[in-house]
Amino acid sequence: RKEVEQDPGPFNVPEGATVAFNCTYSNSASQSFFWYRQDCRKEPKLLMSVYSSGNEDGRFTAQLNRASQYISLLIRDSKLSDSATYLCVSQRSGGYQKVTFGIGTKLQVIP
Amino acid sequence: DGGITQSPKYLFRKEGQNVTLSCEQNLNHDAMYWYRQDPGQGLRLIYYSQIVNDFQKGDIAEGYSVSREKKESFPLTVTSAQKNPTAFYLCASNELAGGKETQYFGPGTRLLVL
Numbered sequence: 001r002k003e004v005e006q007d008p009g010p011f012n013v014p015e016g017a018t019v020a021f022n023c024t025y026s027n028s029a030s031q032s033f034f035w036y037r038q039d040c041r042k043e044p045k046l047l048m049s050v051y052s053s054g055n056e057d058g059r060f061t062a063q064l065n066r067a068s069q070y071i072s073l074l075i076r077d078s079k080l081s082d083s084a085t086y087l088c089v090s091q092r093s094g095g096y097q098k099v100t101f102g103i104g105t106k107l108q109v110i111p
Numbered sequence: 112d113g114g115i116t117q118s119p120k121y122l123f124r125k126e127g128q129n130v131t132l133s134c135e136q137n138l139n140h141d142a143m144y145w146y147r148q149d150p151g152q153g154l155r156l157i158y159y160s161q162i163v164n165d166f167q168k169g170d171i172a173e174g175y176s177v178s179r180e181k182k183e184s185f186p187l188t189v190t191s192a193q194k195n196p197t198a199f200y201l202c203a204s205n206e207l208a209g210g211k212e213t214q215y216f217g218p219g220t221r222l223l224v225l
Contacts, residue, residue, distance in 0.1 A: 004153065034213070043201055043216040044154075087153070091212065099214060101146075101153035 001026055006088050006102035013109055017078050021105045023088030024070045030090040030100075033071045035062055038085045038104060047086070048073070078109045114138065115217035117202050122222045124189065124196060132187045132220045134202030142205035143185040144214065147171065147198045154201065160185055189222065197224050 005024045013019045025033075032051055036044035048055050050071055054063040061074040075082055088102040115136045124130045134143065142161045146154040156169030160179040174193025179185055189196045202217040 002153075008151070032212075041199075041221075043219050046213060046215065049213060099144075099156070103151060103153045 002102075003027055003100045004088055004090050004102040006105050008103055008105060010106040010108050013078055013107070015078055015080060015109055015111050017109075018074065018076045019078055019107065020072055020074045021086055021088075021107075022070055022072050023102055023105075025088075025090045025100075026069065027090065027092060027100075028069065030092045032091040033062075033064060034089040034091070035060075035071075035073050036087040036089060038087055040085075044087055075107075078107075080109050080111060083107055083109045115202060115204055115215060117200075117217035117220050119220060120218070122220055123225050124222060125225050127191045129188055129190050130222070132189070132200055132202075132222070134185045134187065134217055135183055136185075136202075136204045136217075137183060138204060138206065138215070139182070140204035140206055140215075141182070142212075143179070144203040144205075145169075145175070145177065145185070145187045146201045146203065148201060148219075149198050157187065157200075196222055198222060 003026050034049050035047040037047045038044040048062045050062045050064045059076045063072045085104040085106045087104045091099050118133045144159045145157040148154050155171050157175050158169050158177040160166035163182050166177050166179050174190055176188045200220045203214040205212045
């Protein structure tokens, strides 16, 4: 089982819709979580950090459920510019801050 | 402008050739990382360095080498021993703020084998 699992998608949603992605992690020692956005052929860029139960930034809400070991990302009022791949990342201590990336979930917002 | 730069953007390697990818940061970050990204796979860690003159192997270090002679620079050499080097290579560095570490990435180098 992969340490961080994501549905690769693609998720095709109409503009203005609300879309949610889930990400599960297997290592209970994971302490911090992140969502990165990656555009095609570009580097990942930090979207949100999730350290406690959740975090909200404008149209984006990230939630953490430690009991069930999953993180979610909710995007409200989807824009065409939200089309990208969203990477789920877990981080835990272990000599260094071991970071594990999911394969990413592809979102396509259609007009 | 503060940030992480990688060069070149595209690199072509011939069989049996060693090539070096550059990564420079002016963010004053202590830790630097090299990842490889392949289609359908998450980023995989090649090497990391937490301080100057020290570096550690990641999950897929075979066929790669690094150096960390300066805080700002962490070059990656892809040696001829790496049999499947075609990938997107990403360099990252860590910001440590309030006990939380957040990784920031350079723009990447795309390596292709001729």
